[in-house]
Structures are given as C-alpha cells and as structure tokens.
C-alpha cells in the first residue's frame with residue numbers, strides 16, 4: 001500500500017561526531033529545581049509531573065551554529081527554559097531507577113520555549129497546557145553527546161544567557177527528581193521507546209525574550225546551544 005499523501009519527515013537530532021538520532025516523543029518534567037518551583041509559587045518535593053511536546057517541535061541546531069525560531073503567535077510573554085535533555089536509546093516500561101542508566105543513549109542542551117501567558121491562563125482554568133507548551137519550534141536542541149563519551153552525567157553547571165546577560169543558573173546535581181528517578185516515574189506511566197527525549201526541567205530565572213534576542217544555553221560537558229528569536 002502506498003501513502004495517500006506524503007508522509008511527514010521524521011524529526012531528528014544530529015549527534016556530535018556524526019549521525020542522526022530520530023525523535024519519537026518529547027517528554028517534559030515540570031518544576032524540577034527547587035528555586036524554579038518557588039518562583040512558580042510552589043515548595044517541597046511534590047511527585048514529578050509530565051507534559052509532552054510533539055516530535056516536530058524540535059529545532060536542531062548544529063555545533064557552533066546559531067539556530068533561529070520565529071516569535072510565536074498569540075503570546076506577549078514568550079519564556080525561555082534552559083533544560084538538560086536525556087535521549088532514550090533502549091525502551092521499556094516499569095524501569096527501576098537503578099536500571100535507568102542502561103536505557104540512556106546520550107545527553108544534550110535544550111530549550112523548553114513557553115507561551116507563559118497562555119500557559120497561565122490554562123492553569124487558572126484547569127485546562128490542558130498544550131497551547132502554552134506544545135507548538136512548532138518550541139523545542140530547540142543542540143547536538144546529542146553519546147553517554148558512551150560522557151559517562152553518566154550527574155552534576156555540572158547549567159546556564160542561560162540572553163544577549164550576553166546571565167538569566168538562568170543551576171546545577172544538574174540540584175534536580176529535585178534525578179534523571180534515573182524520572183525515568184522510573186515516566187516508564188510507570190508510559191512505555192518508553194528508543195528515540196524518546198526527556199526535557200528534565202529548568203532552573204530558576206525563567207523570563208521573556210523578544211524578537212532579536214539571542215539565547216545561549218550551556219551545560220558543562222555538553223557545549224552551547226545558541227538560538228536567535230526572529
């Protein structure tokens with residue numbers, strides 16, 4: 001049987017050193033650094049919660065390049081969230097935290113771009129966040145670095161600069177729910193598959209960008225993700 005319309009092109013993220021990692025799903029963790037939870041009006045270690053972005057929200061940015069995204073419609077408060085991203089190479093369900101590292105293929109730097117005004121409206125009304133979180137070009141991402149090269153990444157500075165000024169700063173060691181715990185929780189709810197990406201949450205300092213701004217996100221050992229808003 002042939003397709004009746006052209007099938008969509010599979011989303012993919014380049015791998016540092018060569019190759020392409022195909023994207024299946026994008027899972028995102030909400031409020032996973034204490035100071036960011038506080039700036040969003042929450043405290044303590046609540047159970048993790050998740051939302052998704054479509055795979056084609058990915059905007060892959062090559063090493064050393066400046067990517068670009070369009071300022072999206074319907075918002076006047078377009079926020080940056082710099083995040084540590086984990087790529088799943090081996091799927092599974094009910095994965096225990098202790099077994100999680102063997103499911104990780106690699107890591108990179110990502111931006112969970114958010115229409116904060118729309119997200120806040122939906123929160124107030126108890127409605128789904130999709131319009132605030134899950135739209136085209138909402139997931140810029142840098143080249144994947146294989147875990148075979150980095151080893152298991154458990155700590156390291158994570159920062160975001162906008163036009164050269166520091167906006168967000170944290171350390172992977174400060175994740176409320178570690179990557180391995182996150183994989184345990186996620187895989188209890190969904191069957192993880194090769195190609196899944198997990199955006200693990202953002203440190204404090206989220207804020208707005210406007211057209212013409214350049215964001216520079218960095219994680220120790222994973223390089224820099226540079227993205228312009230046009």
Ligand code: MN
Pocket residue numbers: 028029030081083112199201202
């Ligand atoms: Mn986020």
